[in-house]
Amino acid sequence: MSQREKILEIRDLNISFKTGNKNVKAIRGVNLDLYKGETIAIVGESGSGKSVTTKAIMGILAKNGSIDSGSINYTWHDEKTGEKITKDIVKMSEKEIQTEIRGRKIAMVFQDPMTSLNPTMTIGKQIMEPMMYHYGTSKEEAFKKAVKLLEEVGITDPEARMKNYPHQLSGGMRQRVVIAIALSCDPYVLICDEPTTALDVTIQAKILELIQDIQKKKGISVIYITHDLGVVAKVADFVNVMYAGKIVEKGLIDEIFYDPRHPYTWGLLSAMPDLDTDDDELYTIPGSPPNLTQEIVGDAFAPRNLYALNIDKRLDPPMFKVEGSNTHEVASWLMHPKAPHVEMPESLKKRINKMKKEGAINA
Incomplete structure (x- = not known):
């Protein structure tokens, strides 16, 4: 296997938001690595910190948000030398991020294309603008490239579509346009924030295939943010499971789906809809996420964890490496050598065995 090239490295990232007289600790010591040409998925319930992490990478945190500590190191090769x-990125000014990083090196596809597109501008103009801004591309050249991009994202009669406004396109087509805009400056990293949530299932599958095809052709790295483990199974190489602003389990896709170790990951996998299940009700993780305006003592997941130990109430667990793996890590005291041995629920074991038989991952 050739040497993997690290393109993005997040270390000990802490982010908080001021709301009224309270401070919300939204991100608590996140570490993340992304390599060239690979896909990582960040999964977790709403409010777990998935989108905040990626907005920090793009330098688009809300005005009441601040990065309290940590680094987001981005590596690239100079185009000329x-x-x-x-x-x-944490130390860069807004102007530097805007001219060097955002759109040019790292681009983002948001969940709802209507909030990303300008309703008063033709889609052609919206695809051309970033090229002209970042690279000084001539109008004629930008037009040609925009038509080619529309073709690449599967839009028929692209030249005619250049004159359309967003409201004249279907949801699936609008999302394709957003992807074309994101690719217009040939970024090295594409961040996809729930890119298929607003679309129906058949269009969803096409958009995921499209992103994968583009990734193979251009060799870009992709970060997926999603709460949908079905999407993760189709696209990811690595998975980071987030809970209450922290990564609680990370590993290769096979490790997370076939050998999950954190009780929260067990809950997420158990809650995946399954048409063939004998259960009448869909599993839900008991309780609700913690209030991040209050200081968390111990493991944030402890109040919802059926397998919580006494130490969970006092100390936040570190990341433990899973024996025999260089890639699988879990933030749970159950991984401590002295912890009692706990098996995952029987119903989840059955589900995992079934997934193995069906070859559910990246099929």
């Missing part, structure tokens, strides 16, 4: 450059 080929020299390797690493910069910490």
Whole structure:
């Protein structure tokens, strides 16, 4: 296997938001690595910190948000000299991020295309604009490239579509346009924030295939943010499971789906809809996520964890490496050598065996 090239490295990232007289600790010590050409997924319930993490990468945190500590190191090769450059996005000014990073090196596809597109501008103009802004591309050249991009994202009669406004397109087509805009400056990293949530299932599958095809052709790295483990199974190489602003389990896709170790991951997998199940009701994780305006003592998941130990109420668990793996890590005291042995629920074991038989991952 050739040497993997690290393109993005997040270390000990802590982010908080001021709301009224309270401070919400939204991100608590996140560590994340992304390599060239690979896909990572960040999964977890709403409010777990998935989108905040990626907005920090793009430098688009809300005005009441601040990065309290940590680094987001982004590495690329200079277009002219080929020299390797690493910069910490946290230390860059808004102007530097806007001219060097956002859209140009790292682009983002949001969940709802209507909030990303300008309703008063033709889609052609919206695809051309980033190229003209970042690279000084001529109008004629930008027009040609925009038509080609529309073709690449599967829009028929692209030249005619250049004159359309967003409201004249279907939801699926609008999402394709958003992807074309994101790709217009040939970014190295594409962040997809729930890119198929607003679409029906058949269009959803086509959009996921489209992103994978583009990734193979262009060799870009992709970060998926989703709460849908079905999507993760189709697209990801690595998975990061987030809970209450922290990554609680990370590993290769097979490790997370076939050998999950954190009780929260067990809950997420158990809650996946399954048409062939004998159960009348869909599993839900008991309780609700913690209030992040209050200081969390111990493991944030402890109040919802059926397998919580006494230590969980006092100390936040570190990341434990899973024996025999260089990639699988779990933030749970159950992984401590002295912890009692706990088996995953029988119903989840059955489900995992079934997934193995069906080859559910990346099929």
